[in-house]
Amino acid sequence: MSAVLDHHDHAHDDHHDHAPTGWRRWVYATNHKDIGTLYLLFSFSMFIMGGILALLIRAELFQPGLQFVNPELFNSLTTMHGLMMVFGAIMPGFVGFANWMIPLQIGAADMAFARMNNFSFWLLIPAGLMLASTFFMPGGAPAAGWTLYAPLTLQQGPSMDVGIFALHILGASSIMGSINIIVTILNMRAPGMTLMKMPMFAWTWLITAYLLIAVMPVLAGAITMTLTDRHFGTTFFNPAGGGDPVLYQHIFWFFGHPEVYIMILPAFGMISQIVPAFARKRLFGYTSMVYATSSIAILSFIVWAHHMFTTGMPVTGQLFFMYATMLIAVPTAVKVFNWIATMWQGSMTFETPMLFAVGFIFVFTMGGFTGLILAMAPIDIQLQDTYYVVAHFHYVLVAGSLYAMFAGYYYWSPKWTGVMYNETRGKIHFWWSLIAFNVTFFPMHFLGLAGMPRRYADYPMQFADFNALASIGGFAFGLAQVYFFFFVVLPTMLGHGEKAPQRPWEGAEGLEWEVPSPAPFHTFETPPKLNAAANKILA
Amino acid sequence: MKTMKSIWNKSASLLATAGAWLGTGSLSLAATVNDLPGGPAVLQLNLPPAVTAIAREQQWLHWFMLILCTVIFVAVFAVMFYSIWKHRKSRGHKPAAFHESVTVEIIWTVIPFIIVILMALPATKVVVAMKDTSNADLTIKATGMQWKWGYDYIKGEGEGIGFVSTLDADQREMSNNGGPKKGEIVDDYLFKVDNPLVVPVDKKVRIITTANDVIHAFAVPAFGIKQDAIPGFVRDTWFRAEKIGDYHGQCQELCGKEHAYMPIHVKVVSAEDYSKWVEGEKKKMAALADDPSKVWNLAEITQRGEKVYAQNCVACHQTHGKGGGAIKPLDGAAVVLDADKAKQIKVLLNGQNNGAMPAWKALSDTDIAAVISYTKNHWSNQTGQVVQPADVAALRK
Numbered sequence: 001m002s003a004v005l006d007h008h009d010h011a012h013d014d015h016h017d018h019a020p021t022g023w024r025r026w027v028y029a030t031n032h033k034d035i036g037t038l039y040l041l042f043s044f045s046m047f048i049m050g051g052i053l054a055l056l057i058r059a060e061l062f063q064p065g066l067q068f069v070n071p072e073l074f075n076s077l078t079t080m081h082g083l084m085m086v087f088g089a090i091m092p093g094f095v096g097f098a099n100w101m102i103p104l105q106i107g108a109a110d111m112a113f114a115r116m117n118n119f120s121f122w123l124l125i126p127a128g129l130m131l132a133s134t135f136f137m138p139g140g141a142p143a144a145g146w147t148l149y150a151p152l153t154l155q156q157g158p159s160m161d162v163g164i165f166a167l168h169i170l171g172a173s174s175i176m177g178s179i180n181i182i183v184t185i186l187n188m189r190a191p192g193m194t195l196m197k198m199p200m201f202a203w204t205w206l207i208t209a210y211l212l213i214a215v216m217p218v219l220a221g222a223i224t225m226t227l228t229d230r231h232f233g234t235t236f237f238n239p240a241g242g243g244d245p246v247l248y249q250h251i252f253w254f255f256g257h258p259e260v261y262i263m264i265l266p267a268f269g270m271i272s273q274i275v276p277a278f279a280r281k282r283l284f285g286y287t288s289m290v291y292a293t294s295s296i297a298i299l300s301f302i303v304w305a306h307h308m309f310t311t312g313m314p315v316t317g318q319l320f321f322m323y324a325t326m327l328i329a330v331p332t333a334v335k336v337f338n339w340i341a342t343m344w345q346g347s348m349t350f351e352t353p354m355l356f357a358v359g360f361i362f363v364f365t366m367g368g369f370t371g372l373i374l375a376m377a378p379i380d381i382q383l384q385d386t387y388y389v390v391a392h393f394h395y396v397l398v399a400g401s402l403y404a405m406f407a408g409y410y411y412w413s414p415k416w417t418g419v420m421y422n423e424t425r426g427k428i429h430f431w432w433s434l435i436a437f438n439v440t441f442f443p444m445h446f447l448g449l450a451g452m453p454r455r456y457a458d459y460p461m462q463f464a465d466f467n468a469l470a471s472i473g474g475f476a477f478g479l480a481q482v483y484f485f486f487f488v489v490l491p492t493m494l495g496h497g498e499k500a501p502q503r504p505w506e507g508a509e510g511l512e513w514e515v516p517s518p519a520p521f522h523t524f525e526t527p528p529k530l531n532a533a534a535n536k537i538l539a
Numbered sequence: 540m541k542t543m544k545s546i547w548n549k550s551a552s553l554l555a556t557a558g559a560w561l562g563t564g565s566l567s568l569a570a571t572v573n574d575l576p577g578g579p580a581v582l583q584l585n586l587p588p589a590v591t592a593i594a595r596e597q598q599w600l601h602w603f604m605l606i607l608c609t610v611i612f613v614a615v616f617a618v619m620f621y622s623i624w625k626h627r628k629s630r631g632h633k634p635a636a637f638h639e640s641v642t643v644e645i646i647w648t649v650i651p652f653i654i655v656i657l658m659a660l661p662a663t664k665v666v667v668a669m670k671d672t673s674n675a676d677l678t679i680k681a682t683g684m685q686w687k688w689g690y691d692y693i694k695g696e697g698e699g700i701g702f703v704s705t706l707d708a709d710q711r712e713m714s715n716n717g718g719p720k721k722g723e724i725v726d727d728y729l730f731k732v733d734n735p736l737v738v739p740v741d742k743k744v745r746i747i748t749t750a751n752d753v754i755h756a757f758a759v760p761a762f763g764i765k766q767d768a769i770p771g772f773v774r775d776t777w778f779r780a781e782k783i784g785d786y787h788g789q790c791q792e793l794c795g796k797e798h799a800y801m802p803i804h805v806k807v808v809s810a811e812d813y814s815k816w817v818e819g820e821k822k823k824m825a826a827l828a829d830d831p832s833k834v835w836n837l838a839e840i841t842q843r844g845e846k847v848y849a850q851n852c853v854a855c856h857q858t859h860g861k862g863g864g865a866i867k868p869l870d871g872a873a874v875v876l877d878a879d880k881a882k883q884i885k886v887l888l889n890g891q892n893n894g895a896m897p898a899w900k901a902l903s904d905t906d907i908a909a910v911i912s913y914t915k916n917h918w919s920n921q922t923g924q925v926v927q928p929a930d931v932a933a934l935r936k
Contacts, residue, residue, distance in 0.1 A: 038638070053881045063717075063718060064718040064719065064729075065713070065714055065716070065717040065718015065719065066714050066717065066718070067717050067718075068714055069866065070796070070798060071796040071799065071800075072795075072796040072797070072865075075677070075793065075795075075796060075798070090920060097793050103921070114775065134580075139895075143795075143796070144793065145793045148794070149753075149754060149792075150755065151752070151753050151754070151770060152753040152793065152794060153797060153894075154893075155620070155753065155795065155893045155894035156893070156905065157753075158891065180700045187899060191627065194595065201560050210647065233783045238768075239770045239771020239772065244771070245753075245754055245769075245770065245771070245772075246769060246772070279626075279634065280628070280634040281634040281636075281638070282638035282642075284636065284637075284638050284639065285638070285639050285640070285643075285644055286638070286639065287639065288639075288644045296769065310756060310765050310766060310767050310791075310792075311767045311769070311773070312748075312766060312767060312769070312772075312773070312774030315666060315667070315669075317672045318670070319666055322659065322662065322663075322666065323659055324657055326658065327656045329651065329655055330651045331648075332647060334644070334647060334648055334651070335649070336615065337615075338614065340619045342624070342638075343619065343622045343626065343645070344622050344626065344635075345622075345626055345627040345632075345634065345635035345637070346622075346626050346632075346634045346635070347627065347632050347633055347634040348622075348623065348626055348627045348628060348629065348632075349628050351628075351657055358619075358623070361619070362616060362619070365612065366612070366616070369612060371609075372604070372608065372658075373604045373605070376600060376604060376658070376659075377662065377665075378593075378596065378597050378662055378665040378669060378763075379597055379600055379601050379604065380598055381597070381661075381763065381764070381765050381803065382586060382597055382760060382763060382765065383600075384765060385756065385765075385791040385792060386791070394806070423786065433778040434798075441720075446583065446584050446585075447678075448581075448762075449577045449583070449584065449585050449586050449601075450580065450583035450584075450585075450586075450587065451578075451579055451587065451758075451788070451789070452579070452790050453759040453790070453799075453908050454793075455793045455798060456789075456798065457798075457801040458714045458718065458729060458799050459719075459729065459797050459799065460575070460579060460727075460728050460729045460730060461571070461572035461719065461725060461726070461728045462572060462574065462575060462578070462579040462580060462581045462583065462639055462726075463579060464572070465581065465582055466582070474673065486682075493723055496791060501759050507634075
């Protein structure tokens with residue numbers, strides 16, 4: 001398909017035709033596909049590391065009493081599990097998908113700033129190493145919860161400072177990545193691809209990138225103020241010096257709430273592409289979906305204090321944040337309806353990507369409803385800081401973001417590797433994960449309603465049964481992901497599997513399916529000529 | 540398909556074995572503990588029984604939301620699952636061509652919007668009621684400390700009473716040893732305290748929360764209350780308990796390593812029993828009021844110090860005084876053996892290592908003097924030193 005590949009008689013230097021080899025290919029990578037692969041591998045490694053921490057937590061909580069860890073180490077486990085999963089697994093994972101797919105989907109040769117892209121990735125390695133190394137520092141890893149509330153953080157040992165440094169680096173990486181994505185999408189779409197003809201994944205990432213640029217600096221502010229309170233004589237959050245611990249919470253959650261939408265919007269975009277492919281029917285209400293995503297993003301800035309309903313804010317504050325939070329349910333519901341309307345009267349098949357996509361819609365919506373229940377301030381007073389909250393955010397982050405990434409992997413990996421994954425094993429991975437996930441996290445709703453607090457190394461005996469169940473489910477879920485790596489992912493990375501066609505999914509649309517599988521090292525070096533709908537290349 | 544069937548069979552048999560295992564209770568601990576009245580129940584599925592009007596409102600709201608959300612969920616996903624069943628390629632269904640409809644979009648934006656408003660209306664009333672702490676019959680300050688609660692009755696019957704409420708030391712020890720042993724029935728595990736908060740029934744009690752060090756949170760699920768205890772600031776909440784009994788809660792904001800070990804026990808009693816308790820407490824306080832200028836001898840003060848140690852220090856420094864892991868030993872420690880008593884007094888008053896050793900300034904001068912004297916004259920430490928309450932008072936800033 002010469003329209004998208006380099007001609008051999010092209011008047012360029014010889015090295016331009018060959019992909020670099022050896023370690024230089026990866027360390028000096030500027031190719032969006034290679035950088036995408038690096039991000040995805042990093043993300044999966046952090047997912048496994050964070051997962052091991054989770055299993056240590058569940059092992060300790062399997063029975064009442066302390067069996068394996070002391071309470072301070074337990075607090076470190078919960079803190080680092082959160083930080084690694086949020087900043088090491090979910091965020092880099094979505095950036096990996098963005099790097100691989102956005103240039104392909106908009107018909108661009110690469111990202112706008114290829115070298116900054118390299119830097120964005122390689123920053124993650126020292127940051128991740130620093131974060132992991134905190135366990136081995138005197139005093140242990142940070143143990144103040146991933147939310148790092150003051151003034152508890154002011155009491156932490158030196159690992160807190162290392163953690164802050166790591167977070168700064170991770171934040172810088174995210175900001176640079178977002179700049180890259182925005183500039184690429186706004187400037188490098190192939191002629192004829194207007195914004196309103198762009199694939200939904202590109203749209204959701206465009207919006208997410210703006211959110212990232214807006215709020216990562218706010219997190220940087222909060223953790224820098226923590227750092228100066230710890231070492232440089234400031235008292236922003238220390239009441240002994242006239243400071244206010246609640247100020248930290250405001251600043252953190254002003255970042256924190258948009259952050260959770262940052263972690264879900266790209267997922268929405270992926271689902272919006274996968275469901276139409278397997279329903280063999282165009283996405284229902286494209287315009288509405290763009291507006292709904294934008295509304296969610298804008299609303300996400302004005303709801304932060306729903307994480308602070310028990311801090312003692314005045315009535316007006318409680319009411320405002322309750323109303324604003326409940327409002328976000330509306331555009332989210334619109335998206336769910338649009339996905340189902342896409343399926344309605346379609347011609348569906350249920351290969352693994354579609355299983356994960358449908359699973360996402362079902363289980364994410366459950367998480368959405370528990371979020372709506374938590375939004376009701378009077379109910380939140382009972383459930384704040386209990387396992388109900390833990391259940392809620394794991395439903396939306398694991399059954400939400402993670403499932404979307406699995407769906408995206410199964411959907412796009414034939415394009416990346418050139419081989420098909422094993423469909424039976426993919427289905428096993430799906431059902432195993434779905435069942436284990438629900439066994440782990442559904443009982444946590446009950447624990448929360450019964451009053452079991454979060455971040456507890458030991459608990460009253462009455463909570464024992466559901467904790468035991470959750471622990472069993474947790475280990476089963478972890479095993480499913482090990483199975484996924486060794487029996488699904490690794491074979492395809494090694495080239496074992498049926499050769500993948502250019503368009504493995506009958507109903508799939510988009511420019512990424514106009515290039516061969518595996519996608520050549522360089523694609524769209526000259527902008528392609530597109531049809532009216534901007535989803536096919538004219539020969 | 541053949542493979543789908545074999546997968547189904549395999550997973551079904553796996554589920555069956557897991558279910559049987561759970562069912563026979565070989566894993567379940569349900570047999571070894573009972574429900575705790577006023578606290579959690581075994582296999583509890585919903586909010587606890589309400590003992591205040593606010594808690595009842597919260598329960599109503601929760602049922603309202605749960606039912607409404609479940610109905611919507613079932614309706615929406617009935618449509619989806621119907622579609623999955625009917626509109627599939629294997630049934631020969633051909634895809635339709637429609638992909639947008641402004642009318643439909645408007646309808647399914649407006650209807651959820653209206654539903655959300657209808658949900659917010661009853662919630663608003665309850666928020667306003669929960670925030671109204673005026674005209675309380677009794678006001679009590681709850682101070683969160685690492686890691687116990689201090690209660691001070693500051694207005695109303697019982698004014699002036701103050702005490703500290705700590706988790707039972709044996710239960711804390713039990714936790715370190717892997718929890719209650721099989722067969723041991725400890726219904727109030729991690730809930731038992733030495734001095735519960737006592738309040739009269741049917742009276743509006745205003746709880747003012749604050750903290751000494753980091754953020755804690757005071758919560759009693761049966762009352763429907765939860766309020767962060769923030770150092771340097773005062774917040775408040777209120778409850779009117781309608782039933783006599785014992786009610787339990789736990790600290791609900793991560794506050795350091797013993798976060799799971801600072802429970803709340805509120806004893807709601809009749810008006811007469813409350814008055815009797817107040818009288819008793821006042822007498823106890825008068826008797827216990829240590830004369831701060833009393834000069835103690837070694838034998839008396841180390842005897843007192845042993846009690847203080849068992850109450851407060853043994854969880855970390857252990858009975859043998861050797862600590863463990865990051866916890867420093869006291870037996871043979873330089874600061875304990877030091878001729879300058881001020882060094883160890885300062886550690887007790889101000890804490891050390893960024894709160895890893897917390898500040899104990901909440902203890903009385905006599906208690907601090909007693910426990911220091913005890914450590915200076917126990918295990919292999921035989922300094923013969925006596926620390927007097929006046930020594931401690933002098934170093935308080």
